[in-house]
Amino acid sequence: MAGSSANPPRMANPSRMVVGISGASGSVYGLRLLELLRGSGVESHLVVSRAGELTLRYETGLRRAEVEAMADYAYPAGHVGAAIASGSFRTLGMVVAPCSVRTLSEIASGTTGSLLTRAADVILKERRRLVLVLRETPLHLGHLRSMTAVTEMGAIVYPPVPAFYARPAGIDEMVTQTCARVLDLFDLPDLPARRWGEDAGPADVRPRPSGAAAGAAGDATDPSDKEG
Numbered sequence: 308m309a310g311s312s313a314n315p316p317r318m319a320n321p322s323r324m325v326v327g328i329s330g331a332s333g334s335v336y337g338l339r340l341l342e343l344l345r346g347s348g349v350e351s352h353l354v355v356s357r358a359g360e361l362t363l364r365y366e367t368g369l370r371r372a373e374v375e376a377m378a379d380y381a382y383p384a385g386h387v388g389a390a391i392a393s394g395s396f397r398t399l400g401m402v403v404a405p406c407s408v409r410t411l412s413e414i415a416s417g418t419t420g421s422l423l424t425r426a427a428d429v430i431l432k433e434r435r436r437l438v439l440v441l442r443e444t445p446l447h448l449g450h451l452r453s454m455t456a457v458t459e460m461g462a463i464v465y466p467p468v469p470a471f472y473a474r475p476a477g478i479d480e481m482v483t484q485t486c487a488r489v490l491d492l493f494d495l496p497d498l499p500a501r502r503w504g505e506d507a508g509p510a511d512v513r514p515r516p517s518g519a520a521a522g523a524a525g526d527a528t529d530p531s532d533k534e535g
């Protein structure tokens with residue numbers, strides 16, 4: 308059923324996620340989310356904006372149809388009558404990755420001129436989880452105000468800032484870490500994030516069985532110094 312725009316079947320306990328890819332740089336984040344969802348048992352419902360199609364092509368060489376084939380269901384950006392345009396179509400929520408300033412601003416204002424922004428608006432009105440992987444820098448006051456507005460409405464603004472404490476070996480691992488942490492916000496199990504105190508960080512911040520002697524090895528790093 309990959310990449311289909313046919314109506315999805317009725318589900319008793321829906322485990323569906325809407326993924327939006329807009330025209331900001333970083334279309335690889337959207338691709339990686341689709342890959343992670345494919346192995347998670349959560350059905351992906353994809354919408355790519357027109358500008359998203361351009362940046363995808365430029366940054367990855369992929370055409371929209373190839374990316375749509377990575378999703379369980381995909382809808383054209385102009386299809387405002389698609390399933391994901393209605394709150395009665397139940398989902399876990401939506402991630403927009405990458406999220407452009409234009410898409411952020413449309414969501415902040417409630418303009419919803421495309422299926423992508425309509426779907427995001429639906430998530431907010433249904434009080435579901437909306438995560439915006441906003442990519443722009445530097446930021447002017449208007450950007451910050453839009454970020455404040457969507458946060459007040461219940462969205463989570465998640466700029467794709469690398470977690471260097473995870474010691475990524477390269478861009479690929481950075482992208483995976485970011486996408487896994489985004490999906491953590493939906494409490495999905497078995498995500499490939501490196502976690503402080505588990506498989507990241509020095510040994511002295513990791514939990515030990517009670518009664519085990521403190522190891523001599525390990526840096527004396529203060530775990531409160533770490534970021535997100």
Ligand SMILES: Cc1cc2nc3c(=O)[nH]c(=O)nc-3n(C[C@H](O)[C@H](O)[C@H](O)COP(=O)(O)O)c2cc1C
Binds near residue numbers: 332408442
């Ligand atoms: C190669 C390329 C990179 C871009 N990067 C960004 C970006 O990082 N952030 C952003 O807000 N807009 C970026 N833009 C501009 C958006 O694509 C443009 O504002 C577009 O209208 C966004 O439309 P959409 O939100 O409907 O996808 C980029 C455009 C191109 C061609």
